[in-house]
Amino acid sequence: MRTKKQIRQQQIAALQTLAQTPALKHAQEAQLLELLMATEVFQKATIIGVTLSQPIEMATQPIIDAIRLAGKEVVVPKTLPERQMAFYPLTATTELTTGSYGALEPVVTAGSQVLIPDLMIVPGLAFSPEGWRVGFGGGYYDRYLAKYPMPTVALALKPQQRSADWAIDEFDIQLDQVLQV
Numbered sequence: 669m670r671t672k673k674q675i676r677q678q679q680i681a682a683l684q685t686l687a688q689t690p691a692l693k694h695a696q697e698a699q700l701l702e703l704l705m706a707t708e709v710f711q712k713a714t715i716i717g718v719t720l721s722q723p724i725e726m727a728t729q730p731i732i733d734a735i736r737l738a739g740k741e742v743v744v745p746k747t748l749p750e751r752q753m754a755f756y757p758l759t760a761t762t763e764l765t766t767g768s769y770g771a772l773e774p775v776v777t778a779g780s781q782v783l784i785p786d787l788m789i790v791p792g793l794a795f796s797p798e799g800w801r802v803g804f805g806g807g808y809y810d811r812y813l814a815k816y817p818m819p820t821v822a823l824a825l826k827p828q829q830r831s832a833d834w835a836i837d838e839f840d841i842q843l844d845q846v847l848q849v
């Protein structure tokens with residue numbers, strides 16, 4: 669058994685290594701996007717929650733493009749006090765700013781409208797085949813999904829695929845599907 673903290677360190681190192689070989693990372697991302705688009709949950713969803721990725725993470729811009737091309741709405745998270753999140757539409761006019769943790773977030777203006785997705789693409793550092801997950805440690809997704817239950821899917825690059833060798837906490841939310849290449 670490992671602690672989630674040990675796993676975060678190992679997974680970040682493994683993802684940094686993959687990011688040094690962009691061709692390999694892109695190939696895995698393209699395959700994962702194909703798997704996502706083939707899922708029933710993707711085809712049925714109308715509002716899809718997705719992050720704005722950081723360099724070591726699965727690149728989300730191709731996913732965002734595919735969601736739009738399919739005529740669906742893209743919503744992205746803004747972090748709030750007390751480790752809460754709200755999701756806002758990502759459109760051509762959405763302004764973005766770098767959040768405290770380094771990823772981009774939408775700038776909220778008078779016209780901004782909070783939307784609750786009907787499919788969540790959940791980010792993370794490690795995913796087990798059964799849907800257990802270790803993220804960056806904020807607990808944002810466990811809190812959000814406890815409050816707003818919805819279909820969930822994760823896209824696991826090779827270094828993110830890991831058998832659950834950590835203790836599952838009672839607040840951990842099990843993902844419905846982990847897509848793997």
Ligand SMILES: Nc1nc2c(c(=O)[nH]1)N(C=O)[C@@H](CNc1ccc(C(=O)N[C@@H](CCC(=O)O)C(=O)O)cc1)CN2
Binds near residue numbers: 769791
């Ligand atoms: N691209 C991207 N955006 C995302 C996420 C993500 O995983 N990827 N998130 C996924 O959740 C949310 C932000 N997640 C965060 C996770 C941790 C910390 C943070 O401050 N971590 C502390 C350590 C945590 C602790 O031990 O308490 C730190 O870095 O000091 C901040 C934001 C929303 N946006």
Ligand SMILES: Nc1ncnc2c1ncn2[C@@H]1O[C@H](COP(=O)(O)OP(=O)(O)OP(=O)(O)O)[C@@H](O)[C@H]1O
Binds near residue numbers: 803
């Ligand atoms: N539903 C919840 N209500 C209150 N606190 C929660 C809830 N879920 C998680 N937490 C708190 O969040 C903290 C971080 O949880 P965890 O280590 O599982 O984060 P993570 O899933 O890796 O992070 P993230 O979701 O941000 O990627 C835990 O210490 C836990 O106390």
